[in-house]
Amino acid sequence: MQIIEVNTKSRPSKVYCGEGAAEKFSELYAGCDAFVVTDANVARLYAARIGELFPHAPVCVVPAGERSKNRNTLFKILDAMFAAQLHRSSVVVALGGGVIGDMAGLAAALYMRGTRLVQVPTTLLAQVDSSVGGKTAIDYAGVKNAVGAFYQPETVLCDPAFLHTLPPREVKCGLGEVLKTGILDAAIGEKLWESRERLSDLSYLSELAADCIRFKARIVAEDERESGARRCLNLGHTTGHALELAYGRRSHGEYVLIGMWLESFIAEREGVCTPAHAQYVRDTVALVQPRIPVFKDARACVKYALLDKKNSARGAVSLTLSAGKGEWKVLALSAEKYADYLGMLEGGR
Amino acid sequence: MQIIEVNTKSRPSKVYCGEGAAEKFSELYAGCDAFVVTDANVARLYAARIGELFPHAPVCVVPAGERSKNRNTLFKILDAMFAAQLHRSSVVVALGGGVIGDMAGLAAALYMRGTRLVQVPTTLLAQVDSSVGGKTAIDYAGVKNAVGAFYQPETVLCDPAFLHTLPPREVKCGLGEVLKTGILDAAIGEKLWESRERLSDLSYLSELAADCIRFKARIVAEDERESGARRCLNLGHTTGHALELAYGRRSHGEYVLIGMWLESFIAEREGVCTPAHAQYVRDTVALVQPRIPVFKDARACVKYALLDKKNSARGAVSLTLSAGKGEWKVLALSAEKYADYLGMLEGGR
Numbered sequence: 141m142q143i144i145e146v147n148t149k150s151r152p153s154k155v156y157c158g159e160g161a162a163e164k165f166s167e168l169y170a171g172c173d174a175f176v177v178t179d180a181n182v183a184r185l186y187a188a189r190i191g192e193l194f195p196h197a198p199v200c201v202v203p204a205g206e207r208s209k210n211r212n213t214l215f216k217i218l219d220a221m222f223a224a225q226l227h228r229s230s231v232v233v234a235l236g237g238g239v240i241g242d243m244a245g246l247a248a249a250l251y252m253r254g255t256r257l258v259q260v261p262t263t264l265l266a267q268v269d270s271s272v273g274g275k276t277a278i279d280y281a282g283v284k285n286a287v288g289a290f291y292q293p294e295t296v297l298c299d300p301a302f303l304h305t306l307p308p309r310e311v312k313c314g315l316g317e318v319l320k321t322g323i324l325d326a327a328i329g330e331k332l333w334e335s336r337e338r339l340s341d342l343s344y345l346s347e348l349a350a351d352c353i354r355f356k357a358r359i360v361a362e363d364e365r366e367s368g369a370r371r372c373l374n375l376g377h378t379t380g381h382a383l384e385l386a387y388g389r390r391s392h393g394e395y396v397l398i399g400m401w402l403e404s405f406i407a408e409r410e411g412v413c414t415p416a417h418a419q420y421v422r423d424t425v426a427l428v429q430p431r432i433p434v435f436k437d438a439r440a441c442v443k444y445a446l447l448d449k450k451n452s453a454r455g456a457v458s459l460t461l462s463a464g465k466g467e468w469k470v471l472a473l474s475a476e477k478y479a480d481y482l483g484m485l486e487g488g489r
Numbered sequence: 490m491q492i493i494e495v496n497t498k499s500r501p502s503k504v505y506c507g508e509g510a511a512e513k514f515s516e517l518y519a520g521c522d523a524f525v526v527t528d529a530n531v532a533r534l535y536a537a538r539i540g541e542l543f544p545h546a547p548v549c550v551v552p553a554g555e556r557s558k559n560r561n562t563l564f565k566i567l568d569a570m571f572a573a574q575l576h577r578s579s580v581v582v583a584l585g586g587g588v589i590g591d592m593a594g595l596a597a598a599l600y601m602r603g604t605r606l607v608q609v610p611t612t613l614l615a616q617v618d619s620s621v622g623g624k625t626a627i628d629y630a631g632v633k634n635a636v637g638a639f640y641q642p643e644t645v646l647c648d649p650a651f652l653h654t655l656p657p658r659e660v661k662c663g664l665g666e667v668l669k670t671g672i673l674d675a676a677i678g679e680k681l682w683e684s685r686e687r688l689s690d691l692s693y694l695s696e697l698a699a700d701c702i703r704f705k706a707r708i709v710a711e712d713e714r715e716s717g718a719r720r721c722l723n724l725g726h727t728t729g730h731a732l733e734l735a736y737g738r739r740s741h742g743e744y745v746l747i748g749m750w751l752e753s754f755i756a757e758r759e760g761v762c763t764p765a766h767a768q769y770v771r772d773t774v775a776l777v778q779p780r781i782p783v784f785k786d787a788r789a790c791v792k793y794a795l796l797d798k799k800n801s802a803r804g805a806v807s808l809t810l811s812a813g814k815g816e817w818k819v820l821a822l823s824a825e826k827y828a829d830y831l832g833m834l835e836g837g838r
Contacts, residue, residue: 150499215560222630222796229801252798253626253637254714277602281571288602289638365603447571449601452578 142350146272146357148364151292155272155357157350161299162193162260165233168295169258173197173230177217177244179204182236182262185305194233198224202243206392209239209279211287217247221255231256234293237263237310238270238392242285245276249291259293262302264314264345265393268321268352271296273360273370283447284381290365298353300346309391314349315339315428316393320375320400321352323421326465328355336427366450372468374450374460376400379482382444387435397429398485400462406481407461412469421462438485442475491699495621495706497713500641504621504706506699510648511542511609514582517644518607522546522579526566526593528553531585531611534654543582547573551592555741558588558628560636566596570604580605583642586612586659587619587741591634594625598640606642611651613663613694614742617670617701620645622709622719632796633730639714647702649695658740663698664688664777665742669724669749670701672770675814677704685776715799721817723799723809725749728831731793736784746778747834749811755830756810761818770811787834791824 141158156164165174174197176190181204183190190199200220202213221232232255234244241259248257261271277288303311318339322329328351338344356373363370380399384392401422408418435441445457452458456472463469473481490507505513514523523546525539530553532539539548549569551562570581581604583593590608597606610620626637652660667688671678677700687693705722712719729748733741750771757767784790794806801807806827812818822830 211564218636219630222632222635225796225803227801227803228798250636250638252635253624253639275602281568283571286571286601287567287599289599290602447574449577452576454574454576 144350144353144357146292147361148274148292150274150290150364151294153272153274153292153294153296155296155298155353157298157346157353159300161297162301164295164297165193165258165260169231172256173226174233175221175224175226175230176200176233176235177202177240177247178235179208179237179240182240186302190235197233202240204239206239206279209243209277211278211280214243214247214278217243218251221247221251226251226255228252228255231258233258233260234271235260235262236266237261238266241266241271242275242277242288245274245291245293246278246288249276249289254291257291257293259296261296261298263306263310264303264349265310265317267298267303267346268314268349269317269356271298272353272356274364282385282444283449284385285449298346298349300343303342303346311340311342311345312428313391313393314345316376316391316396318345318348318352319424319428320373320396321355323400323424323462324372324375324466324468325355328352329424329465332424332427339427371450371460371470375462375468376403378445378448378450378457378459379403381448382441383435383438383485385444386441394429397425398432401425401429401432402481402484403459403461405484406459406471406473407463410461410471410473412461412471413463417462417464420465432485434487435485438482439479441482442479445478446475493699493702493706495641496710497623497641499623499639499713500643502621502623502641502643502645504645504647504702506647506695506702508649510646511650513646514542514607514609518580521605522575523582524570524573524575524579525549525582525584526551526589526596527584528557528586528589531589535651539584546582551589553588555588555628558592558626560627560629563592563596563627566593567600570596570600575600575604577601577604580607582607582609583620584609584611586610586615590615590620591624591626591637594623594640594642595627595637598625598638603640606640608642608645610645610647612655612659613652613698614659614666616647616652616695617663617698618666618705620647621702621705623713631734631793632798633734634798647695647698649692652691652695660689660691660694661777662740662742663694665725665740665745667694667697667701668773668777669722669745670704672749672773672811673721673724673815673817674704677701678773678814681773681776688776720799720809720819724811724817725752727794727797727799727806727808728752730797731790732784732787732834734793735790743778746774747781750774750778750781751830751833752808752810754833755808755820755822756812759810759820759822761810761820762812766811766813769814781834783836784834787831788828790831791828794827795824
């Protein structure tokens with residue numbers, strides 16, 4: 141078992157990675173009032189396991205999927221917390237993928253101005269990315285993660301045992317964030333290329349997950365609230381989120397891959413990186429996403445990108461671009477110019 | 490003009506106290522996108538002034554009063570923020586009393602995981618207490634401030650000019666928190682007694698407000714999230730909030746005064762303070778609240794106290810009690826015992 145510390149200013153977190161991580165809960169939180177939030181899929185697949193890991197804890201089950209990441213579900217979780225008469229010293233356990241982590245995390249942040257929070261991510265995406273770093277949110281007003289808080293979990297338990305029930309779509313989703321980390325960090329990138337044959341091997345992926353978490357822990361400790369270094373983690377995400385809002389259907393990770401692909405052209409043509417580096421980014425994307433789909437009316441997605449949290453001026457779209465191995469830059473493009481680039485996704489390139 | 494620094498871990502605040510504080514806004518935030526949240530009373534009384542102080546800023550007006558401090562109003566403010574396409578670097582101005590400060594503060598905390606926040610308190614209560622320290626919330630599920638966040642404003646502008654339009658009820662409300670600070674801090678208590686003839690003089694009160702803010706700034710810097718020293722600020726509040734939820738009508742400050750009165754008997758009889766100190770607390774309360782009203786069925790309020798955020802165990806009520814001048818203690822009482830004490834408010838004592 142590896143233990144990774146995330147030393148943020150607001151509250152330090154400990155991430156336990158490896159076989160048996162979930163069982164650490166009973167040891168770390170003996171005698172605490174626990175309250176589990178999970179989704180219908182996890183509740184069905186792991187009914188008996190939940191009872192073993194969190195005996196006596198009330199379990200709040202919400203519908204699975206990004207569509208339930210909204211205001212109504214958030215307040216249903218809060219209602220269940222009030223009904224259970226939780227206190228600030230109660231421990232909210234977010235057991236699930238990114239959607240559960242985001243919503244249960246926000247509910248924990250808001251209930252009585254904050255209870256204790258433990259993330260138990262069950263998807264590769266949540267293990268490599270969303271469960272670490274304290275971002276919590278719901279989608280609102282047509283914007284991804286529009287209403288939320290930075291709220292650090294005390295503990296994250298990344299147990300590979302949960303990954304065996306993941307459908308391939310979910311594995312690919314997590315791989316999107318793994319590749320993103322590989323583009324941001326030269327050493328992880330090299331490891332990825334060396335072991336590219338093993339990217340469908342789940343036990344190898346959970347080893348890579350620990351590398352990704354270690355990288356993210358370093359970034360988040362430096363810049364918890366995304367005003368500096370943390371912006372690097374948005375690579376591919378401006379375009380990815382806009383496509384996700386416009387088209388739905390595919391997974392978050394796949395949209396991030398497509399976003400990184402498109403944004404490599406932007407970086408190249410706007411002079412942020414060399415053509416060779418842009419090609420390296422696209423080749424890395426192709427390890428998992430060899431074919432970029434065609435999106436009808438992709439230019440229209442500019443309206444979603446304009447609402448993105450990462451923008452800092454009206455009428456302009458902020459993008460985090462890969463400038464070289466281990467290097468990145470934030471660039472603001474006018475809406476018109478960005479729409480032209482989105483046009484590349486309409487095919488005929 | 491006095492400038493008081495509140496050095497919390499999450500974000501330092503500066504409090505400007507004195508004539509002309511509100512005008513500092515244009516100097517401190519020149520060139521920023523501002524967005525004003527206020528209530529119908531303030532909007533009516535200060536329509537022209539708002540235009541002068543915050544030119545070009547959209548103004549979101551919500552209904553006045555504690556009853557509007559709910560989920561619907563919170564999301565109406567968020568809707569207006571999305572409609573105005575605010576960014577994280579936009580500045581939300583909470584212009585009003587405690588209700589506006591709490592709700593606009595929470596909206597600022599949640600929008601895109603946090604925008605910049607400036608508190609411009611217009612009531613004595615908000616100036617001496619709620620605008621400083623970063624507590625934000627809405628009432629929910631029958632519990633005061635049940636859903637909220639700790640979110641520090643960058644700047645607080647306490648301008649006595651706003652106090653001249655306050656109805657007497659609101660002045661008394663603020664005095665409740667001033668007296669609470671006087672009981673917690675020996676020097677402020679002494680000053681209060683020496684100047685007890687001047688407690689209806691608004692310009693003297695704004696001088697006292699600066700003393701109260703300086704005291705609170707010290708406490709909040711030591712313990713931002715209310716796990717230690719900050720609990721002293723809850724003096725009178727467990728009983729005060731329970732009565733407020735059960736009976737409404739009177740102001741928050743008046744309920745806090747009544748709470749301190751009742752809790753002085755609890756402190757005395759539970760051996761937390763001497764009878765002489767308990768009498769001193771009651772005499773201080775009487776400076777502003779010479780007569781304690783009779784509450785029918787006061788014992789029934791125990792159910793509200795049991796839901797209080799400050800409790801840490803089920804079936805018990807946590808109270809912050811004054812143990813001596815400048816001294817305090819948290820005591821947990823069983824629900825039955827606390828209900829017996831509440832019975833003293835039913836008259837016939």
